[in-house]
Amino acid sequence: MNKIIKGILLTAVLVLPVGADVSSEMVNRVVEHELENGMRFLIFERHDAPLVSMVIAVRAGSVNEVTNKTGLAHFLEHLAFKGTETIGTTNYRKERKKLEDLDAAFQAYYNAVESGAGDSTVRVLHDEFKEKQAVASEYVVQGEFSNIYERNGGVGLNASTSYDYTRYYITLPSNRFELWCAMESDRLTNPVFRELYSERDVILEERRMRTDNSPAGLFYEEFNSVSYKAHPYGEPIIGHFSDMKNLARSDVRDFYRTYYVPQNITAAIVGDVEAEKIIPVIDEYFSPIPAKPEPPELITVEPPQPGIRRVKMDIGRRPMLYMLFPTVPEGHPDEIALDLLASVIGQGQTSRLYRKLVEDEKLATYIYASHGTRLYSGFLFFGAGPTEQTTPEELEQAILDELQTLPENPITRTELDAALARWEVSLYDYISSNYYMAYLLATSDQGNEGWQYIFTSIREAKKITPEEVMETADKYINPDTRSVGIMEVEND
Amino acid sequence: MTKRHALLLFFLPLLTGLAKTKDPRDLEFPTRLEFTPHQVDYHTLSNGIEVFFVEDHEVPLTDIHFFIKAGENRIPGEYAGLAEICAYLITEGGSRTVPKRVFEDSLKNFGASFYGYSGTDEASFTLHLLSKHIPELLPMVVEAIRQPALPENQLAVNKGQYLIGYQSRNSEPSSVASRIFKKLIYGKNSPDVRETTPENLAKITLEKIAEFHKANYRPEHMMIGVAGDFEPKVMLDLLERYLGNWENPSENPWEEIPTYLDPAPGGVYYVHWPEAVQSNVRMGYEGIYRDAPDYPASRLFVEIYGGSWGSRLIKQVRVEKGYAYVAYGVLSSGFTEPGTFRILTSTKTETTVDAIQLILEITRDMKTKGVTEDELRFSKTSWLASFPAYYAEPEQVLFDRMRYAKYDFPLDFWDKLPDKIEPLEVTDVNAFASRFIETEKLVILVLGDSTAFHGSLSDIGEVTIIDPEEY
Numbered sequence: 001m002n003k004i005i006k007g008i009l010l011t012a013v014l015v016l017p018v019g020a021d022v023s024s025e026m027v028n029r030v031v032e033h034e035l036e037n038g039m040r041f042l043i044f045e046r047h048d049a050p051l052v053s054m055v056i057a058v059r060a061g062s063v064n065e066v067t068n069k070t071g072l073a074h075f076l077e078h079l080a081f082k083g084t085e086t087i088g089t090t091n092y093r094k095e096r097k098k099l100e101d102l103d104a105a106f107q108a109y110y111n112a113v114e115s116g117a118g119d120s121t122v123r124v125l126h127d128e129f130k131e132k133q134a135v136a137s138e139y140v141v142q143g144e145f146s147n148i149y150e151r152n153g154g155v156g157l158n159a160s161t162s163y164d165y166t167r168y169y170i171t172l173p174s175n176r177f178e179l180w181c182a183m184e185s186d187r188l189t190n191p192v193f194r195e196l197y198s199e200r201d202v203i204l205e206e207r208r209m210r211t212d213n214s215p216a217g218l219f220y221e222e223f224n225s226v227s228y229k230a231h232p233y234g235e236p237i238i239g240h241f242s243d244m245k246n247l248a249r250s251d252v253r254d255f256y257r258t259y260y261v262p263q264n265i266t267a268a269i270v271g272d273v274e275a276e277k278i279i280p281v282i283d284e285y286f287s288p289i290p291a292k293p294e295p296p297e298l299i300t301v302e303p304p305q306p307g308i309r310r311v312k313m314d315i316g317r318r319p320m321l322y323m324l325f326p327t328v329p330e331g332h333p334d335e336i337a338l339d340l341l342a343s344v345i346g347q348g349q350t351s352r353l354y355r356k357l358v359e360d361e362k363l364a365t366y367i368y369a370s371h372g373t374r375l376y377s378g379f380l381f382f383g384a385g386p387t388e389q390t391t392p393e394e395l396e397q398a399i400l401d402e403l404q405t406l407p408e409n410p411i412t413r414t415e416l417d418a419a420l421a422r423w424e425v426s427l428y429d430y431i432s433s434n435y436y437m438a439y440l441l442a443t444s445d446q447g448n449e450g451w452q453y454i455f456t457s458i459r460e461a462k463k464i465t466p467e468e469v470m471e472t473a474d475k476y477i478n479p480d481t482r483s484v485g486i487m488e489v490e491n492d
Numbered sequence: 493m494t495k496r497h498a499l500l501l502f503f504l505p506l507l508t509g510l511a512k513t514k515d516p517r518d519l520e521f522p523t524r525l526e527f528t529p530h531q532v533d534y535h536t537l538s539n540g541i542e543v544f545f546v547e548d549h550e551v552p553l554t555d556i557h558f559f560i561k562a563g564e565n566r567i568p569g570e571y572a573g574l575a576e577i578c579a580y581l582i583t584e585g586g587s588r589t590v591p592k593r594v595f596e597d598s599l600k601n602f603g604a605s606f607y608g609y610s611g612t613d614e615a616s617f618t619l620h621l622l623s624k625h626i627p628e629l630l631p632m633v634v635e636a637i638r639q640p641a642l643p644e645n646q647l648a649v650n651k652g653q654y655l656i657g658y659q660s661r662n663s664e665p666s667s668v669a670s671r672i673f674k675k676l677i678y679g680k681n682s683p684d685v686r687e688t689t690p691e692n693l694a695k696i697t698l699e700k701i702a703e704f705h706k707a708n709y710r711p712e713h714m715m716i717g718v719a720g721d722f723e724p725k726v727m728l729d730l731l732e733r734y735l736g737n738w739e740n741p742s743e744n745p746w747e748e749i750p751t752y753l754d755p756a757p758g759g760v761y762y763v764h765w766p767e768a769v770q771s772n773v774r775m776g777y778e779g780i781y782r783d784a785p786d787y788p789a790s791r792l793f794v795e796i797y798g799g800s801w802g803s804r805l806i807k808q809v810r811v812e813k814g815y816a817y818v819a820y821g822v823l824s825s826g827f828t829e830p831g832t833f834r835i836l837t838s839t840k841t842e843t844t845v846d847a848i849q850l851i852l853e854i855t856r857d858m859k860t861k862g863v864t865e866d867e868l869r870f871s872k873t874s875w876l877a878s879f880p881a882y883y884a885e886p887e888q889v890l891f892d893r894m895r896y897a898k899y900d901f902p903l904d905f906w907d908k909l910p911d912k913i914e915p916l917e918v919t920d921v922n923a924f925a926s927r928f929i930e931t932e933k934l935v936i937l938v939l940g941d942s943t944a945f946h947g948s949l950s951d952i953g954e955v956t957i958i959d960p961e962e963y
Binding site: 046048049050051086087143146147148150151152153154155156157173174176178179181183185186195197198199200201202204205206208209212213214215216284285316317318348349350355358359365366385387388414417418420421422423424425429431432433 | 605
C-alpha cells in the first residue's frame with residue numbers, strides 16, 4: 001500500500017466521528033430579543049467587515065392561500081417594495097382616494113371582459129381604467145423604497161416567497177443599521193400596495209419565464225401538482241394565470257393583515273453590530289407595531305397516498321425522471337434519519353445510486369436524492385436523467401430495484417460517518433456567511449424546530465444508528481405510494 | 493383635573509405607542525466607511541509558484557484553490573471540450589497512486605470535496621475541507637493535479653454526460669438564446685462559446701488528454717490561494733514539500749486562441765421558436781479593458797443604465813411598462829481582451845418589438861442626452877457606500893488580489909477605485925457614454941414566435957434568421 005493511501009486510511013479511523021464544538025459555541029453567540037407584540041429578533045455579531053445582513057422571515061407563504069387566490073403571497077412580496085404611506089408617494093392622503101377610484105375602474109373593466117360584454121363597452125371601460133391608472137401614478141415616487149437602500153450602499157436587496165415563508169433580504173454598511181429599522185418598521189406597519197396593475201404584468205412575465213415558456217418549469221409544476229391531492233403544496237407558488245389576473249388590492253391587504261402579524265415574524269441580524277447597542281434601536285422602531293390576533297391554522301391535511309401517482313409529458317429535448325415518496329414535516333422525530341438516508345443513497349458522486357446507475361451500469365447520466373421538509377409535510381425525492389440506451393421507465397425500475405436491495409445491503413456506520421462529516425462541513429459553509437446565517441436563523445425561528453436546530457441537529461444526527469436509518473427506509477420507501485414524473489422527448 | 497386633561501391622559505399611552513419614528517429619508521450617514529480589508533500574504537515556492545494566504549479562524553474550514561493557465565483557449569477547435577474533460581478527470585478519476593474510488597472515498601469520509609472545471613483561460617481546482625484533514629488530503633489532490641490517473645471508465649462516463657448535454661442543448665429557450673448570443677458576440681468558434689460536439693468527443697482520447705496535461709499543467713502557469721482556518725507556516729511547508737519540486741516540462745504549452753475570434757456585425761438575429769409565449773432578447777457587443785482610462789466612469793455609467801434597481805432599464809422596461817420581470821444591462825471589462833456589453837430581457841411575445849424599441853431608445857438617450865446630476869449623485873453615493881460589500885468575506889479579498897497579480901496589475905487596483913470614482917462629474921460619464929455607445933454595433937438576438945409579435949423585427953433592422961440546430 002502506498003504512503004498516501006495508508007496515511008488517509010489510518011487517519012480516517014483515528015479522527016471519526018467528528019466533533020461539533022464550534023457550532024455549540026455559536027449557539028451561545030446568538031442573542032434573542034422578543035418584543036411585547038411578539039416579533040422576534042436574533043442577533044449574531046461578526047466584526048470581519050463593516051457590514052450587516054438582515055433577513056426578515058414571515059411565516060406566510062403560498063400554503064396560506066385559498067382557491068381563486070393562488071399567487072397572493074408572492075404578489076404581496078412584490079408589492080411590499082412599492083413603498084409606504086410616506087415613502088413612494090408625494091401625497092398619500094390624495095393618492096389613497098385615487099387608488100380606490102382606480103380599483104373600481106379595473107373591476108368594472110374586468111367584469112365586462114369576463115361577462116362577454118361588447119367590444120365598445122370593453123374599450124370604454126379599458127380607457128377609463130387606464131385614465132385612472134395615469135391619475136394615481138401622478139402621486140407615485142417610483143422606486144423610492146429600493147432607491148433609499150441603494151443610495152445607502154445596500155446590496156442583495158431582494159425577497160422570496162416559498163410554500164411556507166416570505167423573506168426579505170438586505171446587506172448594508174453597518175453604520176446604516178438604524179436605516180434598516182426605519183425602513184422595515186414602516187414597511188411592516190404602513191405598506192401601500194401601489195402600482196399593483198403594472199406589477200402584476202411583471203409577475204406574469206416572471207411566470208412565463210419560469211414556467212410557461214420553460215419545459216423544465218412546466219414539468220416541475222405538473223409533477224408537483226400530482227404529488228398532492230388535497231394539500232395546498234400542490235399549487236404553484238407563483239399562482240395560476242387566471243387567479244393572478246383577478247387578484248385585487250383588497251386581497252393583498254387582507255392577506256397582509258391576517259399573516260403579517262408580529263408573532264409571525266422573525267428578523268435576523270448578522271454582522272458588524274453590537275447587540276447591546278442595537279436592541280434599544282430595535283425597540284424604538286418595532287415596539288410600536290400593534291399586536292394582532294393569531295392567523296388561522298391550516299386545516300387541510302394530505303391524506304395517506306392510496307396508490308401510485310404518475311404524470312408523463314413529452315415537451316422536452318431531454319428525458320428526465322422525478323420520483324417522490326411522502327415522508328414527514330420538519331421537526332418530526334424521523335426527519336434526521338431520513339436526511340441521512342438521502343445523503344447516503346443519493347448525494348454526490350460517491351453515493352450508492354450514482355456509483356451503481358451512472359458509473360457501473362451506465363443507465364443514468366446523473367442521479368441525486370434529497371430529503372425535503374416543509375412545515376406540514378416532507379418528501380424523499382429522486383431526480384435522474386437516463387442515458388441514450390435507457391428509457392425513463394427502465395431507470396425508474398432500476399432505482400426501485402436498488403432501493404429494494406437496502407435490507408440485504410444495509411447502511412453502514414462508515415457511510416453514516418461520512419454523511420455526518422459532510423453535514424458538518426456544509427453547516428460551517430452556511431454559518432460562515434452573514435447572509436446565509438441570517439437566512440437560516442430567521443427562517444428556522446419561524447419553523448417547527450426553532451433556530452437552535454441549525455446548530456443542534458448535528459449532535460442529534462450523531463446519535464442515530466445505521467439500524468434506525470434502515471427503519472426509516474423501510475417505513476417511508478413504499479413503491480406503492482410514490483409519485484412519478486417522466487419527461488419524454490418532444491415529438492416533432 | 494379638567495375634562496380636557498383627562499382625555500389627554502387617556503390617549504397618552506396610545507399616542508406614545510404609535511409615536512412616529514424617524515423618516516428614513518432624514519437619516520444621514522457618512523457615504524464612505526473607512527475600513528481595512530482582510531490581510532492577504534504572498535509567498536513564492538522554490539519553483540516560482542505564487543501562493544496567496546488569507547486567514548479566517550471562525551470556523552474550522554479551509555479552501556485551497558489551484559489556478560492553472562490550462563483552459564479551453566489552448567485547445568484546437570477539433571478537440572473542443574478537452575480542457576474541461578481533463579479537469580473533470582482530475583477531480584473524478586484519482587491519481588497515479590490512489591485509485592478513483594479510494595480517492596473519492598477518502599474525500600467523502602472526511603466530508604471534504606475536491607472540484608474543478610476549466611474556463612476559457614484557466615482550469616481551477618478547489619479542495620474544501622475541515623482544516624484538521626489538510627495533511628492527509630492535500631498530498632492526494634496535488635498528486636491528482638500533477639499525475640492524474642485518467643481512467644478509461646471515467647472518460648466514458650464524462651463523454652456520455654457531454655453527449656446528452658449536446659443532444660438536449662435546444663431544450664430551454666433561455667439557454668438557447670444565451671448560447672447563440674455568445675456565439676454571435678465572440679464568433680462561432682471562439683474557445684469561450686464553442687460546444688463539444690459528438691465529433692469532438694470521438695477525437696478526445698485519453699492519449700490526447702495526457703498530451704495536453706503534460707504540456708500545459710506546469711508550475712510556471714500555476715497560482716495557489718488558501719483561505720480559512722490554517723497555520724500559514726505549516727501550509728507553506730506542505731505546499732513546498734508537495735509542489736516545490738515540480739519542474740516545468742520540456743514540451744511547449746499549447747498556443748492560446750483569442751476569445752474574440754469572429755464577432756458578428758450589428759443587426760437583428762432571429763431564432764424561430766414556435767408557440768413561445770415569451771421572447772428571449774439579448775443585445776450587446778464588445779466591452780472594455782480594465783485598464784481603460786475611463787473605466788471608473790464606466791462603473792457609474794452602468795449603474796445608471798442597467799445595473800441597479802434604480803437604473804433606467806429597470807425603471808422603464810420593468811416598473812413603468814411592465815414588459816419584463818428581468819431587464820438589465822452589464823458592462824464587463826477584460827484584462828487581456830475586452831469584456832462584453834450585454835443587455836438581457838424576456839418579454840411576452842406581443843410586446844417583443846415594443847420592448848426592444850424601448851431599450852434602444854434608452855441606450856441612445858444615454859449617448860445623446862447623457863445622464864443627469866441627480867443620476868450621477870445617486871450612482872456615485874450608492875457605489876461608494878456599497879464598497880465594503882466587495883470585500884465582505886476573506887475569500888473575496890483573496891480572489892481580488894490573485895486576479896490582479898495574475899494580470900500584472902497593481903494589487904491595490906480596486907482599493908484605489910473609490911478615490912477615482914469620487915471626483916467624477918456628469919461630463920466624465922457622458923464622455924464615456926458618447927465614446928462607448930454605438931447602437932448600430934448592437935447584436936440583437938430575439939428568440940420567440942414572430943407570428944404573434946405586434947409589429948415587425950424588420951422595423952428595427954435587417955433580420956438574419958438563425959437555425960438553433962445548426963448554430
